[in-house]
Amino acid sequence: MRPDLDSLALFLRAIEHGSLSKAAAESHMVLSAASRRLAILEEHLGVALLNRTSKGVTPTGAGESLAMHARQILRDVDRMRADLSDYAQGATGRVRLHANASAMGQFLPDDVASFRQRYPEIRVSVEEHRSVYIVQAIRDRQADVGVITSEAADPALHFIPYRTDRLVAIVRQKHPWRGREVSFEELLDYDFVGLEDDSAISRTMEDAAMSARKVLRLRVRVKSFEAVCRMIEAGMGVGILPEGAAVTYRKEMKLRFINLTDAWASRRMYLCTRQEALSFPQRRLVDHLLARGMS
Numbered sequence: 001m002r003p004d005l006d007s008l009a010l011f012l013r014a015i016e017h018g019s020l021s022k023a024a025a026e027s028h029m030v031l032s033a034a035s036r037r038l039a040i041l042e043e044h045l046g047v048a049l050l051n052r053t054s055k056g057v058t059p060t061g062a063g064e065s066l067a068m069h070a071r072q073i074l075r076d077v078d079r080m081r082a083d084l085s086d087y088a089q090g091a092t093g094r095v096r097l098h099a100n101a102s103a104m105g106q107f108l109p110d111d112v113a114s115f116r117q118r119y120p121e122i123r124v125s126v127e128e129h130r131s132v133y134i135v136q137a138i139r140d141r142q143a144d145v146g147v148i149t150s151e152a153a154d155p156a157l158h159f160i161p162y163r164t165d166r167l168v169a170i171v172r173q174k175h176p177w178r179g180r181e182v183s184f185e186e187l188l189d190y191d192f193v194g195l196e197d198d199s200a201i202s203r204t205m206e207d208a209a210m211s212a213r214k215v216l217r218l219r220v221r222v223k224s225f226e227a228v229c230r231m232i233e234a235g236m237g238v239g240i241l242p243e244g245a246a247v248t249y250r251k252e253m254k255l256r257f258i259n260l261t262d263a264w265a266s267r268r269m270y271l272c273t274r275q276e277a278l279s280f281p282q283r284r285l286v287d288h289l290l291a292r293g294m295s
Contacts, residue, residue: 001127003044006271007038007041007203008041008074010023010034011063013027014050017056018059038050045062047060048063053209081134092121093280094290095145096125097126098126098129098133098137098270099127099129100128100129100147100200102149104128105225106165106244108147109295110292111289115256115284115288115289118130122285130198130200131146131150132198134272138157139274141274144279145271145285147272147287148271149270150273154219156275158272160271160276164268164269165242165243165245165267165269166242166243167204167241167244167260167264168240168242168257168265169182169184169187169213169257169258170237170241170256171232171264172231172232172233177190181216181258181260181261182259183260184265188216192205192220193237193238193239194239194240196222201240205218205241217237219236219237225246226249229253243268269293
């Protein structure tokens with residue numbers, strides 16, 4: 001027999017609380033029934049899952065391994081229930097959309113909101129990821145449509161031009177550079193604040209510094225656009241971000257934007273899908289996003 005979901009949930013509660021009696025109470029079971037259920041689980045799997053002492057319970061090595069899998073299984077079941085509840089409420093389709101931070105911080109929220117108003121029967125789930133992970137998610141069928149900043153050499157994927165955005169240099173108001181525009185090479189004399197090294201912007205900066213044969217003094221790495229801006233405000237360095245995504249923080253944090261003269265500062269956004277025919281809901285979303293990008 002395969003482990004049932006209730007037994008897996010009970011097992012996780014037991015190791016989280018370190019107590020079978022607390023897990024039983026939280027699961028609305030009597031202690032004897034909970035103990036019997038876990039004993040059956042161990043019998044089915046053929047290994048001891050819990051160390052039982054007078055002070056409570058702790059997972060064995062096998063128990064720790066099961067806990068990792070059980071958490072993933074229960075998360076997947078919750079997602080399944082959420083997906084099916086959409087159909088129970090009248091949905092006729094669902095699209096999984098993954099987008100990078102640049103798109104999420106600029107035009108994509110409005111584009112998706114207008115789609116949902118026009119097609120309320122199609123549910124769109126949206127997740128934010130780095131472009132490199134989005135491409136992999138499309139390949140692995142973990143996402144249906146992606147919004148990324150660069151194409152990848154993959155014959156199984158299709159890349160459609162969607163929108164453009166522009167990278168700008170961001171400095172605090174008292175920064176010594178006073179001009180309205182600057183080349184990235186000139187900025188390399190200053191310290192930088194940047195995103196984690198798996199971001200498209202970080203890779204672009206590193207490539208540009210290498211082309212200029214100068215060192216990129218990236219002193220601080222953070223996870224979000226807001227964190228980059230706060231570090232710049234504190235005087236930790238210069239940053240490169242999409243203008244539309246950073247404009248929210250300009251007045252609040254007393255920042256200045258300087259136009260970059262480099263050609264790569266103007267970027268193309270792409271919709272990424274698999275080469276195979278799109279489902280009706282996926283085609284509706286792609287067509288809508290493209291129409292919004294052209295407007």
